[in-house]
Amino acid sequence: MLLVLALRGRRGEQLARIGAMVEALAAAQDRLSSLHDDRMRDQERALATRLDAAADRTQATALAIQQRLSVIDAARANIEALGGQVTSLAAVLGNKQARGALGEVQLRDLVADRLPASGYAWQHTLSNGTRCDCLxxxxxxxxxxxxxSKFPLEAWAAMQDAPDPAARSLATRRFTQDIRKHVADISGKYLIPGETAEGALMFLPSEAVHATLHAAHGDLVAEAARRGVHIVGPSSLWAVLNTMRGLLRDARLQDEARRIRHEVEALAEDTARLERRVAALRGHFANMQQDVRDIEITAEKIVRRGETIRALDIPEDRKAAE
Incomplete structure (x- = not known):
């Protein structure tokens, strides 16, 4: 009987262990299932992200291709319009007013590129009532x-296209007359003592015209220089503007140096004033220390006198004490 009971007890324990193992297996299976579901969701999200990124890249590629096609179309349109622009340029150069405006635009570009905005003025009116292109x-x-700015293109073109020496001589005389007239106008209008410099600049927007003038008519260039008019082309004007830029920078540095010197002098005065006030404060502090020492000496004397009085042997006090 006891053996049967023991066997039943062991069987119950084994059944309990088996039940616990089954529950543990079920819990593990549930955890595995949850982990599997989480991983599946993560993979689905990663796949969706990759698909979205691929779609964005595809859309960006298509947009880039479309932009490049637009650039190609624009380039083709520019090439087709180039012939018309050449014709328009010839028309501009053939018109005296339009040619003058083109020279002024080129002058503006050069000056604005090399000088600060405060270093020049456009269409400036002088005291004599004349107006120069740039000051x-x-x-x-x-x-x-x-x-x-002057652009004697017609006379120069006639000189270059002359069919025979007689026509070339006539065109050359016309070209030199135009240059002399421009030099006389600039010398008479834009050289004002006390208001402007002793020289002015005549800007030729064409390097070809400028080179022809200096190569074949050096005497005319020297004559203009003697009258205070210096003839420059785009390249030489660029070099002159660089020099002027340095002068403006040096002038600005001198102004800043004067301001710094003024501030340093003011700082030196403030420093001297501070030293005087510190010396006065040091004197007051020394007097205060002497007063404190005198007060301490007086207090010590009072304490010693009190101790002396306390040490006196007064008969009345002794009798009262007895």
Missing amino acids: IRLPFPPGPIAVD
């Missing part, structure tokens, strides 16, 4: 320099 505001010396 470069250099400090004295040399002073403000007037710049005027």
Whole structure:
């Protein structure tokens, strides 16, 4: 009987262990199922993200291709319009007013590229009522320099296209007359003592015209220089503007140096004033220390006198004590 009971007890324990194992297996299976579901969801999200990124890249590629096709179409349109632009340029150069405007635009571009905005003025009116294309505001010396744009293209073209020496000689005489007239106008209008520099600039927007003038008519260039008019082309004007830029920078540095010197002098005065006040404060502090020492000495004397009084042997006090 006891053996049967023991066997039943062991069987119950085994059944309980088996039940616990089954429950543990079920819990593990549930965890595995949950982990599998989480991983599946993560993979689905990653796949969706990759598909979205691929769609964005495809859309960006299509947009880039479309933009490049637009650029190609624009380039083709520009090439088709180039012939018309050449014709328009010839028309501009053939019109005297349009040619003058083109020279002024080129002058503006050069000046604005090399000088600060405060260093020049467009269409400046001088005290004599004349107006120059540009006034470069250099400090004295040399002073403000007037710049005027001239474009004698017709006479130069006639000189280049002359069919025979007689026509070339006539065109050359016309070209030199135009240059002399421009030089006389600039010298008479834009050179004002005390207001402008002793020289002015005549700007030729064409390198070809400028080169022809200096190569074949050096005497005319020297004559213009003697009258205070210096003839420059785009390249030489660029070099002159670089020099003027340096002058403006030096003038600005000198102004800043004067301001710094003024501030340093003011700082030196404030420093001297501070030293005087510190010396006065040091004197007051020394007097205060002497007063404190005198007070301490007086207090010590009072304490010693009190101790002396306390040490006196007074008979009345002794009798009262007995």
